[in-house]
Amino acid sequence: MTSQTETSCSRCGSRSKVTAYDGINVRETPELKAQVLDGSLFVWECPHCGARNLVRSQTLYHDPDEKLMVWVTLGSAELEERVGAAYGALPEMKDYTLRFVDDAGSLIEKVKIFGAGLDDVTMEMAKYVTRMELCGNMKDRAEEISKAPFKFLGMDGADGEITFAYPLDGQMQMAAVGFNVYEDCRGILKRNPAMAAAASGFAKVDAAFVGRYFR
Ligand SMILES: [Zn+2]
Incomplete structure (x- = not known):
């Protein structure tokens, strides 16, 4: 699941259309897991000046094999409240580890921790x-x-x-x-x-x- 957003380069200010991931299922698209881990999924390069900018998107990361869901909420209390109410009580989620994180860096860390078999x-x-x-x-x-x-x-x-x-x-x-x-x-x-x-x-x-x- 991707969406296009228009955003400004942090260095030169020029506007670009950027692809943001709203949802990632790493069983369906395992190649995206590597891009999450090295951070490249959250970076866009400005075609005008070459600056590397961060994509800010509320991405839901889902690994069905690890039973892990991490939602990058960008600190939105409204989103956390809505998601918490909708997903928290679903029986099929009961074996899952469900997490909110504020930013992409924290998602990368969670994927590393659970990927190492740790808690x-x-x-x-x-x-x-x-x-x-x-x-x-x-x-x-x-x-x-x-x-x-x-x-x-x-x-x-x-x-x-x-x-x-x-x-x-x-x-x-x-x-x-x-x-x-x-x-x-x-x-x-x-x-x-x-x-x-x-x-x-x-x-x-x-x-x-x-x-x-x-x-
Ligand atoms: Zn630029």
């Missing part, structure tokens, strides 16, 4: 723990780090080392943690069934979600 609630907790630890190690930068958005980049090697990226001083920094951090968070989550319950149905699982349970 995003646990991952948000692992980010929280990692952020706290970095704040403790770099006390003079704790203010900035505590506010920085952390993104899951990947899991590597036999021991499953997890790498996060976060911005600091306008540059991307990396933080790598052992898989034990993730396992510890999974243990904490098991002892907090209210968190798992809050993540069922269409939910926005991000730093703010975890922040409601840990302070």
